[in-house]
Amino acid sequence: MAKRRSKTRKSRKQQKSAQAQSQTPNKGKHRARSKQSPASPQRKSPQAAQPDDVMLSTVDWHLLDLEQAVHLPGCIQPHGVLLACEPEHLTIRFASDNTEQFFEQSATQLLGQTLKQVFPQAQFVKITNVLQESRDRISDGANRLVEWTLNREESNTPLHILIHRNVDDLILLEIIPSLSSTPQAFLNFYQTVRDAAHALQKAPDFETLCQRMTQEVADLTGFDRVMVYQFDDQWNGEVIAETCKSELIPMLGLHFPDADTRPCRLLYGDHWSRMIANVNGNNVNIVPPCHRDTDMPLDLSHSIVRGFSPCHQEYLQNMEVGASLVLSIIYNNRLWGLVSCHHSTTSYFSYEVQQACEFLSQVFSVELGSKRQQQNYDYHIQLKNTQAQLVEQLTQQDDFRAALLSGPQTLMNLFNASGVAVFWQNQLQTLGTVPEEPAIADLIDWLDEQDNPNLFTTEQLGQVYPPAVDFKTVASGLLAIKISSQNYLLWFRPEILQTVNWAGNPDEIVMNIDDDGLVRLSPRGSFAVWQETLQGHSLPWQSCEIEVAQDFRQGIINIVLSQAAALKELTQELARSNAELERFAYIASHDLQEPLNLVGSYVQLLEMRYADELDQDAREFINFAVEGVGHMQALIDDLLAYSRVETRGESFKPVHLSEVLTRVLNQLRPRLEERQTQVNHEPLPTVWGDNIQLTQLLQNLLANSLKFCQTESPDIQIRARELPEQWQLSIQDNGIGIEDQFHERIFLIFQRLHTRDEYPGTGIGLAICKKIVERHGGRIWVESKLGQGATFHLTLPKVPEPDDSAS
Structure with a gap:
């Protein structure tokens, strides 16, 4: 990664050229303030931005002076000595300008010499052995330790030599004093570290884990203040645990802006610790300052004695810090936070203590993952159970919206939301507190235009979708699942007003623009509590909620696909059924009618030719036969009409x-x-x-009213009533009426309540009416009491509005 970064860096000449081509503000000091969108935090500070303020969000951080590039400081801290040599011959190419304390030669004198010429033979052999045995490990930036005792007339000085290879393929040797004591003291120290790690592993919950981490590191280092510092999604940090001396003002609960750690976060993500032993000390320059080929300083990304920038030094001095140690916390392969340690005076401790702190940070990172998973486990199981019940409801109901919004479990039970909306097949249905329907429709149109539309989450909807500012009180948070285009499930969360305590004004970053046009940062000078009120924010969506939402979407899609397959099969079955009905209609109209007509004709011919020879009984028998033929023909005609409602309609x-x-x-x-x-x-x-079927419908109903009216003057009333999407037609008569138990039965085929002698007919007429009404998307029912007439109600669709888009 560092190699890629070095390629994007510009040389000083390129930086000057870029600055000259841009519209650089007037030289001098400028306050940096963050921009505010309608849903951004509304800060309480009365200070107004000046016209010549430089906005922090507009700064090109790659154009900062190279002294701000933390991995290229061009210097080291004074308690160590650094040598950098090429790997083939181990020739020294860089040296810190303080080599006299260990080598009795200046940095300039050492340049060009080999390590063999500089170190005693025995020590040189140790170094070369490490280089050969640990080639792969040191290539990853990891340090290998070699002990060295510097023998001088006045004393013997124990030293550590830390060896690693940097991204430019140079071998770096960092020489620092060894502060280790006797073997017995080391065993006691090992026991202390082991007990500290055990204490972290036994922490019962997340809060206890964080607090124990601060206490154990404070005990190991003796520092005045140790804090666990957690990043949010915007890389702002919050102190969530702290151990500090009683005379210090606590920082627990304070927030720090992302700009405080922005220049060094990339290195924190790759390294477990960073130590500055003397904040008020002077860095030692590296000789020469830059590569002769690349004009770039020596890359010190993995150096433990890497120098610090004037900006960072001033930042720590403004906090009255004399020494600092920063430990990285890695969770899910991402920089989750920091353990930040402050001491009021200079503090040197052994390399072993720093390594022990790194080890505790690694143990903490592992336990953090375990505690976070345990913390979310119960809620995750609850979400999965609710999801399973909703999926089961979907498989058991035909109405998609009803299955999600009115069953034993609803979408409201799935996530912690104040309102939900289901937009399915151009129809919207909501539950709980939600925006107005037109606002939801516009929001869905906007979601359809997004690059990653299948799952969308935000806790600041007004920031990414400005119209949402108008309904932020009910919908500052949104989780949206897209099933298909214009088919969505939406969960809304309301605005939660929050007051955040910052450690000083987070916007107060001073930038100096020098004569070369280079931007140099100076930190804010005050860390007094500074408040802001967050508006347009909801509770954040948890990772387990997002995971369940993705699973739920896939479950719905599987159900929809299954239903589509079942619908296809049903459609094929209906097609076969319609084909059979067509064959039946052909048989009924030809093969059945022809023999019936033949029977009727011959019976009537028999009556005409032998009328004088037939007695009364014979004539009666012939009439029965003729009536039976007529009834059979009427029955066939009605069956044909019934079967052709769907297949022969206009x-x-x-x-x-x-x-x-x-x-x-x-x-x-x-x-x-x-x-x-x-x-x-x-x-x-x-x-x-x-038109034809509606004529048949009214004819059947009116004929029915006439048939079942025993009074001398039947009275039939026909009325119409307008409904939202249909017309309701009512036909009322003063006939014999129908008992309640038969109100449904009369619409079934071949269902008769009377004999043919009482009321002639086939028993198919009302079944035909029902089939016609259902083909028109309506329904038919009857209201009646025996002896009090009957009223038949039916609904028919309105004429649709013309489609303006088609014109």
């Missing part, structure tokens, strides 16, 4: 029911006049349907 178009009624009354006029029937009707609407 396409739908506007049908004027008033015209249909006039036509039916003309056809029934002889019977109506014979019975002196009164037919009264309101103006009837225009509906969307099959």
